[in-house]
Amino acid sequence: MSRCSNYAHDKAFIGGVAVPEPDELLADIQELETWRGEVEKRSKDALKRRKK
16 A cells, blocks of 8 residues: 555655556556455355355
8 A cells, every 4th residue: 555655645746756667567466466366265265154
């Protein structure tokens, strides 16, 4: 969150905040997608256990 907030808030308009390189941004997106998949899997597994 702290990495992204630099680009989403007023600091980015003031200047001095470097925009991430495309490779860095893609790596962040892939990391987020991996995390989302893990959370979704845990949620589905927990739901299955509750239904037993």
